[in-house]
Amino acid sequence: MYIVQIASECAPVIKAGGLGDVVYGLSRELEIQGNNVELILPMYDCMRYDHIWGIHDAYRDLWVPWYGGRIHCSVYCGWVHGQLCFFIEPHSEENFFHRGKYYGESDDYMRFAFFSKAALEFLLQSNKRPDVIHCHDWQTGLVPVMLFEMYKWHGMANQRVCYTIHNFKHQGVTGADILWATGLNNDAYYYQYHCLRDDHHNCLNIMKGGINYSNFVNTVSPHHAWEARFNGEGCGLEPTLNIHHSKFSGILNGLDYNFWNPEKDAYIPHPYSADNFAEKAKNKKALRERLLLSDEDKPLVCYIGRLDQQKGVHLVHHSMYYALERGVQFVLLGSATEPSINAWFQHEKEFLNNNPNCHLELGFNEELSHLIYAAADIIVVPSNYEPCGLTQIISLKYGTVPVVRGVGGLVNTVFDWDYDDSHTPEERNGFMFYQTDKYAAESALCRALDLWDNEPKLFQKLAVQGMNYDYSWTNPVQEYLKAYEAIRHK
Numbered sequence: 001m002y003i004v005q006i007a008s009e010c011a012p013v014i015k016a017g018g019l020g021d022v023v024y025g026l027s028r029e030l031e032i033q034g035n036n037v038e039l040i041l042p043m044y045d046c047m048r049y050d051h052i053w054g055i056h057d058a059y060r061d062l063w064v065p066w067y068g069g070r071i072h073c074s075v076y077c078g079w080v081h082g083q084l085c086f087f088i089e090p091h092s093e094e095n096f097f098h099r100g101k102y103y104g105e106s107d108d109y110m111r112f113a114f115f116s117k118a119a120l121e122f123l124l125q126s127n128k129r130p131d132v133i134h135c136h137d138w139q140t141g142l143v144p145v146m147l148f149e150m151y152k153w154h155g156m157a158n159q160r161v162c163y164t165i166h167n168f169k170h171q172g173v174t175g176a177d178i179l180w181a182t183g184l185n186n187d188a189y190y191y192q193y194h195c196l197r198d199d200h201h202n203c204l205n206i207m208k209g210g211i212n213y214s215n216f217v218n219t220v221s222p223h224h225a226w227e228a229r230f231n232g233e234g235c236g237l238e239p240t241l242n243i244h245h246s247k248f249s250g251i252l253n254g255l256d257y258n259f260w261n262p263e264k265d266a267y268i269p270h271p272y273s274a275d276n277f278a279e280k281a282k283n284k285k286a287l288r289e290r291l292l293l294s295d296e297d298k299p300l301v302c303y304i305g306r307l308d309q310q311k312g313v314h315l316v317h318h319s320m321y322y323a324l325e326r327g328v329q330f331v332l333l334g335s336a337t338e339p340s341i342n343a344w345f346q347h348e349k350e351f352l353n354n355n356p357n358c359h360l361e362l363g364f365n366e367e368l369s370h371l372i373y374a375a376a377d378i379i380v381v382p383s384n385y386e387p388c389g390l391t392q393i394i395s396l397k398y399g400t401v402p403v404v405r406g407v408g409g410l411v412n413t414v415f416d417w418d419y420d421d422s423h424t425p426e427e428r429n430g431f432m433f434y435q436t437d438k439y440a441a442e443s444a445l446c447r448a449l450d451l452w453d454n455e456p457k458l459f460q461k462l463a464v465q466g467m468n469y470d471y472s473w474t475n476p477v478q479e480y481l482k483a484y485e486a487i488r489h490k
Ligand SMILES: Nc1ncnc2c1ncn2[C@@H]1O[C@H](COP(=O)(O)OP(=O)(O)O[C@H]2O[C@H](CO)[C@@H](O)[C@H](O)[C@H]2O)[C@@H](O)[C@H]1O
Pocket: 016, 017, 018, 019, 021, 022, 166, 167, 220, 253, 304, 305, 306, 333, 334, 335, 363, 364, 365, 366, 369, 386, 387, 388, 389, 390, 391, 409
């Protein structure tokens, strides 16, 4: 099958979070299983050019209609760790992708509306006719809208769209400008509920358009698909999901075990596997040296992820102080886009600066994240909501025991050591709590640390059980292929 993914991220060249990991990992596995996969991405100034091989001109003069005129674009092509990618670079005053960051600009809706339009225009003009176009999140939600309202009439009638929602919180709620810019124009038409009109405000909702127009829609775990429809996690899109329930499902994310694998991870000094688990401790020593932490016989707890309300920052903060109170070490790697959260953690960083048991690294650092996954004994993932969650899946692979809140994909991947009676003791792999208060998080972390203190052999057994889980892309890709096949013949 010929599949084109249109996305705003692809790891490791463009990665702000888990979306990048998924776009790359899914594409690779689809190719390995015999499909032809191409990616279309924005050409950001700040992406990791060192991860692109053989970049060259692919399409020199792509003219993209925009408002009444056209914007001239160049399209480059290169390989990101074996995966063929096309990068679109617009040449206009707006400098859409020359902002030094991927997101968080006041004109984000316009930037990604333009990207969606340019991606379709590139497919049209270069005569690419994929069986399936796979789009992700609000940034590319206009692709199916434009495909079925405009491009279908210009020779793209046979293309079908799979739309994956990684985060319902950000939907792209905006005004009519995107219609005038993209040439959809007819605002009276698109302001109808079955098109783009938001269910709660007099606005357009790009994600809602993505759901309405796509042939297949999914979120990234079965439990979150249920939560989105029935438990308030659809962030206002519940009515739309209910109307379209027959084309909506949850497919659990996989992990690219070529990239995330302690046996051959280039970013960790001491490779290890379940069979030589003792080597993991050397990475802990290496991390302690790097971060100037004291090297004593005590557990190391970590948090890796965006510092955001979604991730339960107050519980991350509490876990850190609880760990320090118990005399264990805590390492945090995270970045915040919200200024108040950023200021809060900057303050904590300064306050804890000379503490030999704690290190806060504020910023995005792919290489360091690998070393922390390899070094830590425990990771905390106390999310308020979590469509899938990759940090617990990565941690399991690295023998780092997850302590998680029982929401979204965390419920589908972590099974409590003490209480999960739907799994045998040999199948359990972490600790779980449910409430959002600090005592709940503390009690689960306490159970994990008690096991480390009192039953070190059992703690190691639990960590190794986690390593033996298979959360690779092999199974999820079969589910995507089934979905692609089903829509392809419609
Ligand atoms: N400061 C930092 N430095 C280095 N690496 C960092 C980092 N902060 C985060 N990362 C990395 O980014 C990824 C984050 O994965 P998450 O599952 O937490 O994704 P996120 O919430 O962004 O995305 C959304 O999409 C994904 C993918 O579908 C869903 O799993 C998730 O639930 C949903 O919220 C991991 O690879 C992690 O190691």
